[in-house]
Amino acid sequence: MSLLVVEGLGIKFGGLHAVKDVGFTLKSGEIVSIIGPNGAGKTTLFNMISGIYLPLAGRVMLNGEDVTGMSPNRLAERGLSRTFQNLQIFQSMTVLENVMAGFHLQARGPVLSDMLGLPGSRRRSREAEAGARLLLERVGLERAAEREAGALSYGALKRLEIARALALRPKVLLLDEPAAGCNAVETEEIDHLIAAVAAEGVSILLVEHDMKMVMRISNHIVVLDYGEKIAEGDPATVSRDKRVIAAYLGAQATEAANADG
Numbered sequence: 001m002s003l004l005v006v007e008g009l010g011i012k013f014g015g016l017h018a019v020k021d022v023g024f025t026l027k028s029g030e031i032v033s034i035i036g037p038n039g040a041g042k043t044t045l046f047n048m049i050s051g052i053y054l055p056l057a058g059r060v061m062l063n064g065e066d067v068t069g070m071s072p073n074r075l076a077e078r079g080l081s082r083t084f085q086n087l088q089i090f091q092s093m094t095v096l097e098n099v100m101a102g103f104h105l106q107a108r109g110p111v112l113s114d115m116l117g118l119p120g121s122r123r124r125s126r127e128a129e130a131g132a133r134l135l136l137e138r139v140g141l142e143r144a145a146e147r148e149a150g151a152l153s154y155g156a157l158k159r160l161e162i163a164r165a166l167a168l169r170p171k172v173l174l175l176d177e178p179a180a181g182c183n184a185v186e187t188e189e190i191d192h193l194i195a196a197v198a199a200e201g202v203s204i205l206l207v208e209h210d211m212k213m214v215m216r217i218s219n220h221i222v223v224l225d226y227g228e229k230i231a232e233g234d235p236a237t238v239s240r241d242k243r244v245i246a247a248y249l250g251a252q253a254t255e256a257a258n259a260d261g
């Protein structure tokens with residue numbers, strides 16, 4: 001069964017369709033990427049799926065439940081979490097504290113006992129710390145646990161953001177440009193991390209401009225242009241599609257040629 005089903009999603013800004021009638025499905029452990037030129041509607045689509053924008057049309061089904069328009073917190077409780085294109089890391093907190101913040105979000109509830117420092121809250125904190133350290137190990141940042149997050153390299157910050165999203169124990173993880181601003185080595189590390197997370201059964205929805213990465217790790221690709229889905233399929237099928245080449249891969253080739261010249 002598909003974990004996430006997106007049907008006919010649409011939204012308008014100032015009378016113009018930013019996204020129109022877009023649908024696709026995501027199965028357990030699958031990596032689906034959304035690609036398309038700048039302004040194609042990728043982030044807007046993400047924002048509708050993750051409860052930031054209310055769609056004008058269509059619906060989002062998570063694990064068989066209609067979650068359209070549900071708040072990001074309620075979606076996180078149901079197993080959907082995300083990262084952002086612009087990092088949402090607390091720069092002056094330590095790396096460990098940033099991931100622990102993710103655990104506290106997940107274990108919301110007994111706030112009063114936490115404030116009073118009651119025994120249950122100390123146990124929860126210890127569990128959050130142990131869990132956070134395990135996640136840091138998973139993303140290769142265990143030795144940076146006590147460092148201030150602001151001192152990390154860009155690639156490490158991107159991995160920290162993934163660790164924090166994983167603290168919410170998602171079944172579906174939305175990654176908005178996880179390799180943006182990263183060098184080739186950092187991109188490869190993120191690439192391996194995403195594949196490893198998916199191999200453990202977490203479904204990944206990815207928006208990414210790095211086509212090499214997208215082609216390498218995606219099971220399925222959805223291509224947007226001017227807010228509409230113009231193609232979808234496995235990487236080989238999509239990279240041969242004439243509309244995709246014209247709309248996106250062609251544009252990238254032109255950009256690359258201009259940069260070379």
Ligand SMILES: Nc1ncnc2c1ncn2[C@@H]1O[C@H](COP(=O)(O)OP(=O)(O)OP(=O)(O)O)[C@@H](O)[C@H]1O
Binds near residue numbers: 018036043044
């Ligand atoms: N909050 C907003 N208000 C008005 N227009 C918006 C808003 N957000 C996005 N748009 C417009 O909607 C369209 C889709 O934008 P979106 O950011 O989703 O594209 P994108 O594919 O994510 O682009 P990029 O690759 O540059 O991040 C664009 O024309 C954009 O200008």
